[in-house]
Amino acid sequence: MKEKALARTFSGLASALALGVVFFGAPALLGTTSPFTIDGAFAKQGGNGNGNGNGNGNGNGNGNGNDSKSEKSRSTKSEKTEKNQKTAKAPKANLSTTIDPLIVANTSADAFAKAPPDSRIGKLKAYYTANQAALEAKAAAEEVDATAMRGAFENSSLPSVVSAYEALQADPANPALQDAYNQVVTNAVLTGEQIAAVESAYSEWRAAIESDTIAAKASLAAKAALYAAANKTVVSSETRMALDVLLARKIN
Numbered sequence: 001m002k003e004k005a006l007a008r009t010f011s012g013l014a015s016a017l018a019l020g021v022v023f024f025g026a027p028a029l030l031g032t033t034s035p036f037t038i039d040g041a042f043a044k045q046g047g048n049g050n051g052n053g054n055g056n057g058n059g060n061g062n063g064n065g066n067d068s069k070s071e072k073s074r075s076t077k078s079e080k081t082e083k084n085q086k087t088a089k090a091p092k093a094n095l096s097t098t099i100d101p102l103i104v105a106n107t108s109a110d111a112f113a114k115a116p117p118d119s120r121i122g123k124l125k126a127y128y129t130a131n132q133a134a135l136e137a138k139a140a141a142e143e144v145d146a147t148a149m150r151g152a153f154e155n156s157s158l159p160s161v162v163s164a165y166e167a168l169q170a171d172p173a174n175p176a177l178q179d180a181y182n183q184v185v186t187n188a189v190l191t192g193e194q195i196a197a198v199e200s201a202y203s204e205w206r207a208a209i210e211s212d213t214i215a216a217k218a219s220l221a222a223k224a225a226l227y228a229a230a231n232k233t234v235v236s237s238e239t240r241m242a243l244d245v246l247l248a249r250k251i252n
Helices: 002-029 035-087 101-105 109-114 120-142 146-154 159-170 175-188 192-229 237-250
Strands: none
Touching (some): 101 120, 120 192, 120 237, 146 159, 146 192, 159 175, 159 192
16 A cells, blocks of 8 residues: 555656656746746737837827927917007107198188187198189289290281380380381381280280289299198198198188
8 A cells, every 4th residue: 555655645746847857847947047038028029018108108298298388378479469550550740840631621710710820730721822812913924825825926016126126025115126126117117006916915915924923823832831831841732732722611
């Protein structure tokens, strides 16, 4: 009996020893030095997986977060710029250096009548008066043609008579010119009516020239008055036309 028990014991030990050899020999066959190395390899793989997952997650999360902040910052700046543009005050017309027809439109006729000459309204009134005189002078000048009047004078008599009379009119107090004219008239045997025609034609021609001169001077005076009212600033023709219409309604 003892021999059979010992045999079973030795058989069990042999089996255990064989399993141990297989267990501890398997790592050598797999190229590892420890049975725990396999678990360690798997642990490392798991660690790498977690590390990559966390790293990518954090990187993407932070990157997206930064992009979102950047877009928000740009959006805020854009909104501020737009707000500043909306709230910025429009530039006001500098009424001290230009003429705004609205000044006239918002001023009563009574204010124009009582305005001091040196005030803005007073200067505008002075311009209106000067401009009216210029318009009247221009109309009078247009009624006669100085060039045509010159032609009529030249054809009023003989060239010698016309020339002598014109020279005399340029220097009426010159006795030599007076004698020369008298002699020409005598030689031409002019009648009193013919002499009067020469003198009349000359007067009409000179009157036409004078009308043109008056109109030119009046126009310059009106422009000077407007220049003064605009504080020595050139006024456009469009503004002047609008101004003339408004002033006509305010000033009688």
